[in-house]
């Protein structure tokens with residue numbers, strides 16, 4: 339009974355990177371929660387060795403549900419297997435990556451069992467009562483909410499890329515528990531074809547320098563100058579949600595809860611207020627520079643270097659100056 | 666065929682107010698709009714109806730003043746308007762919301778498909794679709810890009826990271842539609858005029874035979890304990906002055922730190 343469960347999502351025969359990120363979350367919370375760290379994996383038996391690999395990353399148990407029909411993700415089937423496992427084994431916590439699959443699956447389990455589910459957590463804490471505090475940016479502009487679940491397991495999803503991956507452990511101590519299912523429920527879904535899509539890995543997530551713009555750049559022509567600066571600095575261009583919606587740039591440049599998470603050495607935000615929905619995406623930045631006419635803007639408070647001024651003037655001047663220096 | 670499209674009233678971006686006590690949105694205080702991602706679901710349903718016959722029911726849980734948003738949905742091609750409105754629904758999290766929607770959907774039987782937007786722009790959880798399907802014990806398919814009937818079955822194309830899947834299934838089912846997969850039509854003038862004389866059907870918790878322990882705050886297992894503003898007490902440089910001047914200062918700071 340009990341346990342800190344992590345959904346072991348497959349991706350092309352391996353585990354999705356978010357599984358390792360959730361393992362690092364679980365390991366960090368272990369001293370406070372004292373729950374056994376369990377990765378729950380569904381699949382046919384030939385995936386056993388991959389599943390066992392998770393023990394090397396700090397899983398104390400890999401709970402492997404085996405059936406030939408579990409070869410690929412089907413919402414109804416997977417959620418029934420998981421719901422039954424939860425009802426029987428009563429974990430304390432159950433986390434999922436907020437991937438397409440995780441977001442399709444976690445709410446089905448929550449709905450089936452009548453459980454609370456918190457989307458897109460960016461941090462976790464444990465309170466005196468041993469409850470998991472699920473932290474996420476809240477509705478209004480600049481507040482984070484601490485959320486608890488009245489039901490068990492406490493369920494939440496976490497966006498990939500927010501937490502670092504778990505490092506391998508020296509001496510894995512966990513065990514693989516294989517549960518051979520005699521029968522699984524039928525599924526209403528039958529896969530016909532799978533088409534690989536061109537992987538559009540955003541250059542943002544790995545960029546050393548990110549130059550981002552917000553509504554304070556006032557016009558698209560101003561925003562477009564960010565590309566020049568990005569090129570000069572060998573970086574990538576990021577944006578806030580409103581400017582993506584204004585059509586200044588496509589959504590894959592969005593940084594924040596609804597977009598990418600970045601961790602560059604240098605982030606410069608031009609005309610960005612610094613709403614938490616945006617800044618949760620730049621937590622990993624080493625040096626944050628904000629350029630804003632309003633010295634009280636939240637991003638200015640959060641910055642290492644706060645430049646007070648008109649971003650539409652500073653941006654072209656900065657480009658010129660750096661160009662001069664680079665000769 | 667009967668398509669039910671769930672539509673959410675959301676505060677117009679930039680106009681959000683949070684109740685200082687419950688930390689939930691105060692919907693009555695802000696101007697409401699149709700959740701933009703839901704328009705793709707509505708368009709998908711209306712296009713299916715036009716091609717294969719049938720009707721589209723626009724279903725919304727919201728305050729009484731959200732009725733006009735249902736009229737907007739009518740102008741966009743919906744045929745029937747149903748508003749779920751009751752004090753008992755206030756403060757519902759995604760589980761309680763999906764419970765209420767599922768109770769209403771049962772009342773609207775028979776139907777072929779329930780369609781929803783991928784997520785709402787205020788909560789952005791993407792949970793209500795699959796949760797509703799779970800209450801109804803029906804299949805759910807998320808992030809659907811295309812959908813058509815074929816030999817008594819449905820075929821959907823849906824997105825995952827790095828691949829898309831073509832999948833066949835038997836309805837009824839709950840579908841969430843990926844944004845930007847179609848072009849929502851502009852409202853029809855004729856329908857705008859026609860809907861003036863129409864009132865949405867309003868259903869209460871009692872009409873839906875809701876168990877009040879499952880709706881509103883009481884039925885919401887997630888609870889906001891409190892909110893906080895993260896503080897960043899760190900050393901920072903504030904650069905002020907003429908634009909040329911601050912650029913000079915900034916460049917030299919970045920150079921000394923080896924950043925450019």
Ligand SMILES: Cc1cc2nc3c(=O)[nH]c(=O)nc-3n(C[C@H](O)[C@H](O)[C@H](O)COP(=O)(O)OP(=O)(O)OC[C@H]3O[C@@H](n4cnc5c(N)ncnc54)[C@H](O)[C@@H]3O)c2cc1C
Pocket residue numbers: 477479551552553554555556577578579580581592593594595596597608609610611612613614615616629630631632635647648649650786787788789
């Ligand atoms: C559920 C949800 C999810 C969201 N997800 C995201 C997300 O993933 N990413 C995201 O970015 N946002 C997201 N948002 C939106 C977010 O809350 C903010 O509204 C948004 O980040 C603000 O964008 P902005 O800074 O461009 O605009 P504003 O908040 O309008 O800020 C503009 C700033 O520019 C400054 N300014 C104006 N003129 C000038 C000038 N000439 N020179 C210099 N400065 C100037 C102003 O002082 C102001 O600080 C989300 C919101 C919700 C509700």
